[in-house]
Amino acid sequence: MSNPAHEVLRLEALRKSYNIGQLNEVEVLHGIDLCIDRNDFAALIGPSGSGKSTLLNILGLLNQPSSGELYLLGQPTSNMDDAGCTALRGNSIGFVFQFHHLIQAFTTLNNVLMPWMLTRGKPDKFALEKAHELLAAVGLEKFADRKPNELSGGQQQRVAIARALITDPALLLADEPTGNLDTQTAAEVFELFRKVHRERGCAVLLVTHDPRLSATCDRTINLVDGNIKSDSLNNTASSAHL
Ligand SMILES: Nc1ncnc2c1ncn2[C@@H]1O[C@H](COP(=O)(O)OP(=O)(O)OP(=O)(O)O)[C@@H](O)[C@H]1O
Ligand SMILES: [Mg+2]
Numbered sequence: 401m402s403n404p405a406h407e408v409l410r411l412e413a414l415r416k417s418y419n420i421g422q423l424n425e426v427e428v429l430h431g432i433d434l435c436i437d438r439n440d441f442a443a444l445i446g447p448s449g450s451g452k453s454t455l456l457n458i459l460g461l462l463n464q465p466s467s468g469e470l471y472l473l474g475q476p477t478s479n480m481d482d483a484g485c486t487a488l489r490g491n492s493i494g495f496v497f498q499f500h501h502l503i504q505a506f507t508t509l510n511n512v513l514m515p516w517m518l519t520r521g522k523p524d525k526f527a528l529e530k531a532h533e534l535l536a537a538v539g540l541e542k543f544a545d546r547k548p549n550e551l552s553g554g555q556q557q558r559v560a561i562a563r564a565l566i567t568d569p570a571l572l573l574a575d576e577p578t579g580n581l582d583t584q585t586a587a588e589v590f591e592l593f594r595k596v597h598r599e600r601g602c603a604v605l606l607v608t609h610d611p612r613l614s615a616t617c618d619r620t621i622n623l624v625d626g627n628i629k630s631d632s633l634n635n636t637a638s639s640a641h642l
Contacts, residue, residue, distance in 0.1 A: 406437040407474065408571045408603045409459060414468030416454055428454055430626045431468065438570060440603045441594065443614035446623035452607045453575055455623065459605070460573050461489040473570060490519035494564030494602070496574035500556045502548040502563075508535065509544040512562045519567060527566070534562040537599075538592060554585035561592060565600065572596065574606045578613065590616060 416429040428451045436442065436459075444452050457463040458470065461477065470477045473492055477485065494515075502511045512531040513523050523531070535541050538558040540551075548556050557577060564572055574593065578586035590606075590613050597604045605621075608614050615634060622630045 404474075406439060408436050408438050408440075408472070410435045410471040411459075412469045412471075414458065414465045414470060416451070416458060416463075417466045427466070428626050429458075429465070432626075432628060434621070434628065434631070436571065436603050436605060438601060438603045440605065440619055441597045441617050442603075442605050442619035442621055443617040444605055444607045444621050444623060445609070445611075445614050446629075448609075450623045451626045452623055456573050456575050456605070456607060459571075460493050460495050461485045462495070487519070490515065491567060492570045494567065494569035494572045496557070496560050496564050496572070496577045498576040498579045500548070500560035502556055502559055504548055506547070507544065508540065508546050508548065508551070508559050511548065511559055512566055514563060514566075516566045531562070531566060534565055535559075537565075537596075538562045552585075553581055554589060557581065557589050558592060561589070561596065565596065565602075568600075569602055572602050572604045574604070576607050576609065578608065578610070586610065586613065 411432050411434040414429060414432040415427060417425045417427040419425055432455065444456065446452050454463070458465050461472070472488055475488065477488065480488065503514065509531055512534055513527060516523055516527045532541065532544065535544055538561055540555060540558055540562070543551060543555065548559065551559065578589050581589060593604055593606060596602065606617070614620050617634060619633050621628060
């Protein structure tokens with residue numbers, strides 16, 4: 401877990417407060433130290449309100465910590481400007497949300513290409529091939545021309561996973577990616593994350609409320625009241641027995 405050559409991200413004494421009203425500042429993350437390396441397939445668990453989404457959004461450079469440092473691929477991010485953060489995020493992080501946030505007016509293929517277009521401009525032949533390849537990897541090669549509302553919930557989430565992978569991120573973050581799916585479909589989507597981790601070598605950190613799913617991860621990080629209460633390797637990591 402601590403080989404610097406394998407490190408994808410590291411947090412040091414990270415704190416986050418929200419302003420509520422004019423004078424009330426409430427701290428929700430109380431000095432988090434955490435290291436994720438590229439071999440990690442980890443679950444972030446914890447009670448509702450414990451700070452999981454806040455933490456994930458900070459890890460994904462979607463929100464700023466109040467203090468502390470976040471190193472992404474060895475680079476400190478606290479003094480980076482917006483353009484630097486956007487570039488680093490676009491090139492190194494894939495994000496999957498509970499609700500897929502696909503663009504309904506776009507085809508499946510163009511949804512997958514979206515992060516590419518945002519970071520690198522007009523998709524070239526290579527990008528198009530890659531988008532098709534990713535759709536095949538998530539089992540949706542025949543659905544490239546469909547619109548999201550013509551797909552099932554599980555299929556839509558698969559498109560969101562393909563979209564998160566188009567820029568070859570070193571880290572895939574997912575906030576309750578199966579929270580909206582039935583048990584069987586959730587297990588299949590989790591299996592897909594495992595496959596992505598195995599075949600593409602990106603670190604994966606997933607928030608889940610489902611203990612059956614977190615038990616299939618290699619590592620479980622338990623966040624309680626804004627502190628990491630435990631961080632341990634699971635003995636029986638296997639998604640084959642869901
Ligand atoms: N934008 C915000 N402004 C003020 N407080 C916030 C904001 N976002 C979150 N909070 C508070 O921060 C705390 C942590 O919220 P967070 O959404 O990170 O929890 P969570 O662990 O993801 O919960 P859940 O499992 O319900 O998704 C909560 O007390 C929440 O009310
Ligand atoms: Mg949350």
